[in-house]
Amino acid sequence: MIPSGADSNGVLATNAPVTLFPSPFPRNCFEEATALQKIYNELYARITCNEEWLGKIVEGLIEVDDFVSNLWKVHLDVQKEGYVQNLSLGLFRSDYMAHVLPTGAPALKQVEFNTISSSFGGLSALVRQMHTELLASPPGSSINYPPHPLLQSEVPPENTAVETLAAGLAAAHEAYGVSKSIPALPLCVLFVVQDTERNVFDQHALSRQLKTIHNIPVFRVASVDVLDQTSIPSSNPSRPLLYQPPHSPDSTFEVTTVYLRAYYSPDEYKSTRDWQARTHLERSAAIKCPTVLNQLSGCKKVQQVLAEPTGPDHLSSFLKGNDAALVERVRDTFAPQYDLSVNSQGRDLALNPDTALNHVLKPQREGGGNNVYKADIPDFLRSMPESDWRGWVLMELINPAANAQNVALRNDGEVLRGNVISELGVYGTILWENTGKILHNEQGGYLLRTKGKEVNEGGVAAGFSSLDSALLF
């Protein structure tokens, strides 16, 4: 959008795509998503603790997914040396749609669960604030709402995403304890970000909260600078991660918590140096948000295995100790998902043109934008060798209602109007020991992303969907 070279100092900004009105979202689905976030946090913490189970899934992907394979290697390398930090921090976001049942009633269905770089907490709180102000603005104001009972009587639910996510980081910072350096160094939290990050204001909302409310020093380092600006003294077996701010090389901080807003996509690893940097962080004493294992627990294949309608009940195993009814409510949020192995139900459903119509084929590999829908699925599968089918997951389509209308302001200034579909994300944060002991488990805040009815893909930053807030009905 900005011609390259026109903003060499990186000072220009534009809005994230945003809707002008809040969109309706079924209250029962919103409340269910909120109610289940803490048990979802626990589920992914427990999966991460079960290295054997996770390892089997990963090993099945190694041949078809370089990225998973390389992440696993990082884990094996660090494991060989021995981990020096037994705490993990998760800042998660569980994404859902309100699926319309044959009865017409809405039911909560999970789209995906994010265990790394769960974004938009900062901006979505601001969108909620903007919508609330506009709803309260005087009649006849320049952006007047269309007359609709929901818009007259409701305001979007409070959005505490910033408070919740920052409190998670602060809990990790606290749990890290005293400096492991001799003499002791001042402690800080480190945000590792993409060199070309555009979504900086979303991240600043969290660092500002950490600084001003929790009084914790926060620094940002681009992933390409990790090896230059951080170090682990070889003389210290505790392996503290030290950070030297480039603007003040005489001050050295010890990093309690590494918050990754980078390293989630394969195309961020351009050379072995990037993998070295990731390994360097992983082997340090800093608490990682997330660890490599926790990142791997969020891969689509894990979600497919949990949601496979037949086969072992992994969900109940991971959540044993919880109320059985609560576990079933988690299971109810799964849309059926299948692998495409020989003679599997998934393969039948995908290749049959009739049943394919009710499904989406999702690549296990991260990156987005590559889903294959409905009638396209059989031919798409037949166009590649069967050995590659392991890299794909078949998921029953979620059918959200699409009778709501909204107006979206894109980040290039274009204004779009029309029928929309909304996706709800709910934030949660959890801090746990690799023994399974949970130190902090909270839910708070949400993201609503709204897209035109005809758009199939999801990411806000890619410009397809807009940040929104919810009016519950």
Added chain:
Amino acid sequence: MIPSGADSNGVLATNAPVTLFPSPFPRNCFEEATALQKIYNELYARITCNEEWLGKIVEGLIEVDDFVSNLWKVHLDVQKEGYVQNLSLGLFRSDYMAHVLPTGAPALKQVEFNTISSSFGGLSALVRQMHTELLASPPGSSINYPPHPLLQSEVPPENTAVETLAAGLAAAHEAYGVSKSIPALPLCVLFVVQDTERNVFDQHALSRQLKTIHNIPVFRVASVDVLDQTSIPSSNPSRPLLYQPPHSPDSTFEVTTVYLRAYYSPDEYKSTRDWQARTHLERSAAIKCPTVLNQLSGCKKVQQVLAEPTGPDHLSSFLKGNDAALVERVRDTFAPQYDLSVNSQGRDLALNPDTALNHVLKPQREGGGNNVYKADIPDFLRSMPESDWRGWVLMELINPAANAQNVALRNDGEVLRGNVISELGVYGTILWENTGKILHNEQGGYLLRTKGKEVNEGGVAAGFSSLDSALLF
């Protein structure tokens, strides 16, 4: 900075130039400026009410200043038809420097008084907030303050510019009374802005305050659209100003108050149509902020006449009824100013190379950037016909201390460091009847603009100086 065409939808934004630290400013000067704002408000209201006195000054400028001449014609045209609104609103900003006396003590000296489009109230409140947060940020934070006792112990004074300026607009909206239309129309405030305005967020701070706190509908219209989007029904002798929002042409609002953030510079009047638009607003029943007469009261020639060390004591005349000591405190803020008429003291001081060194020559005409300094003055004057000298005002230089240091972030991303000079602006608002009766008179909020020691010109938007906040000492 942005290549033309690269931002055709006007969605890109950059920061206003801003300092990273608050700058020191003498407490006695800050407090005196604050204490004098309400009597300054009154002074300029009284000047505006004295059409005869103001007319004489204007008539002396007609041959050398087209802009003043054309503004005066607008007044005469409306006067001929008869004004229908006897209320005027002023949103003023009085600008000062802390002049170092021979004793070394600082004294408050006025640079200029602004009666139209006094800007940066919204942004300067935000800069104060940013500096306060940075001062409170944890030790060792990424923008750490240099160790200095002032930075350890003080915070910038509260900045209530947004509250004060919006309350002035709200007072006018209230004083307008009921709709003059039959049937009655809903009422609104109208911001008239430049078509190419870049400083929109400063203005949005005021409209947001009006909407959310005062519950008043606010619309924005570009000055080029005034004649298309507003009208005065010829059948209504009260001449209400009607506004039809282009996005909702079926709704019509009656404008109580026209707030001009346009029409202050000669180059904004590109054709007779622009003058027609200004006349159209002036003859309407809306309360103008400011009227043409109030705008004219702010011309440099008026400030020179008030500050002329010899001659009639206009200041005391305008402020009669006020405590004499208070009037003298106003006079103490004047740096001596002179006209350049034949045999005048001003002409002698300007042409003598020795005395010229202590002066600045300012054009009466608005537009900025054309001051002539010190040794350049004699030759500059001799390069033009003496008949044009009437268009210039000679002012004794203010000598601010320049031992403070700061770091400024320009709007192109460049970072400047060095010794700086600060200029203080104090905001005030006043609503009065043309009989002289004052209905609302308040002071609140300030602007500190800081520039490198070697820069002579002032405007923030032009990129020469940076928004700042003050630490008082």
